[in-house]
Amino acid sequence: MSSRGGEVVLINLVALPCLCVDVFDGTDELRAGGEALNFAVHASKFEGINVILLGAVGQDPYAEFIMNSISDKKIDVSNVRVEKDKVTANNRTYLTKDGDRYYKEDSWTGDIVDKMILNQEEIEMVKDSDVVFIHFWAGCFGQIIDLKKHNDFKLAVDFVEYRDFEDMEKYAPYIDYFMISGEESLLPIFEDWSKKYLGLFNMSLADKGSVTYQNGKQYYVPADDVKIIVDTTGCGDSYHAGFVCSHMINEDIYEAMRVGTEFATETLSHYGGF
Numbered sequence: 001m002s003s004r005g006g007e008v009v010l011i012n013l014v015a016l017p018c019l020c021v022d023v024f025d026g027t028d029e030l031r032a033g034g035e036a037l038n039f040a041v042h043a044s045k046f047e048g049i050n051v052i053l054l055g056a057v058g059q060d061p062y063a064e065f066i067m068n069s070i071s072d073k074k075i076d077v078s079n080v081r082v083e084k085d086k087v088t089a090n091n092r093t094y095l096t097k098d099g100d101r102y103y104k105e106d107s108w109t110g111d112i113v114d115k116m117i118l119n120q121e122e123i124e125m126v127k128d129s130d131v132v133f134i135h136f137w138a139g140c141f142g143q144i145i146d147l148k149k150h151n152d153f154k155l156a157v158d159f160v161e162y163r164d165f166e167d168m169e170k171y172a173p174y175i176d177y178f179m180i181s182g183e184e185s186l187l188p189i190f191e192d193w194s195k196k197y198l199g200l201f202n203m204s205l206a207d208k209g210s211v212t213y214q215n216g217k218q219y220y221v222p223a224d225d226v227k228i229i230v231d232t233t234g235c236g237d238s239y240h241a242g243f244v245c246s247h248m249i250n251e252d253i254y255e256a257m258r259v260g261t262e263f264a265t266e267t268l269s270h271y272g273g274f
Contacts, residue, residue: 013051013132015133018113020037041075056082117139135160156177160236180202226268229268
């Protein structure tokens with residue numbers, strides 16, 4: 001956030017494209033989520049961030065449920081497509097007798113976001129933004145990388161638990177916030193990359209905290225003490241939102257990691273990503 005002649009200029013953030021509904025089998029329980037939706041909700045907590053959600057939903061009760069779930073959030077949803085002939089992304093979730101979640105091969109119905117290709121209007125919006133958040137598996141990921149090569153927006157990418165590092169390194173020159181969920185044995189890879197590329201390389205280590213590398217320097221922030229973990233869903237998304245948005249505003253790596261940790265800790269205390 002900056003100021004021009006006393007006028008506050010907001011940071012325009014685009015989060016895309018995954019918004020979905022978790023459907024708990026055998027119950028009436030639904031929970032809105034998806035990487036982009038969770039990220040957008042937590043990003044909307046910042047006064048200096050103008051959050052734009054870019055994605056697609058069908059014209060069905062799932063879409064209505066998603067929109068109702070974020071109706072009280074400061075999120076611009078005017079660019080969420082409504083595709084009448086498609087089903088809103090949903091993930092059928094099963095529960096064991098002990099209440100643990102599990103999924104089946106056909107749990108995920110998500111072509112509407114997995115195969116989403118940006119149209120020209122959406123491309124122009126991305127080009128005009130200050131920061132873009134996307135997950136690696138998005139159908140439009142390649143488009144975003146191509147746009148980044150020729151435009152000045154900051155790019156934040158969640159690779160989650162992807163482990164083909166030779167493939168991942170191809171994108172490292174174009175990513176400002178390169179983020180994965182990992183383990184300590186992988187840290188040397190990020191340290192090495194940070195010496196070759198300009199971005200921040202951030203790895204979440206669950207209850208061991210998180211590490212960021214920049215120019216070969218390591219930044220470490222421990223996890224908060226959590227007595228009771230209710231649900232880990234969306235924990236990574238909330239961390240990433242706190243980390244990216246705080247750093248965009250303050251450019252302080254330690255503070256960004258601290259805020260991300262705070263957001264993740266809060267997410268652990270309830271069911272769902274927000």
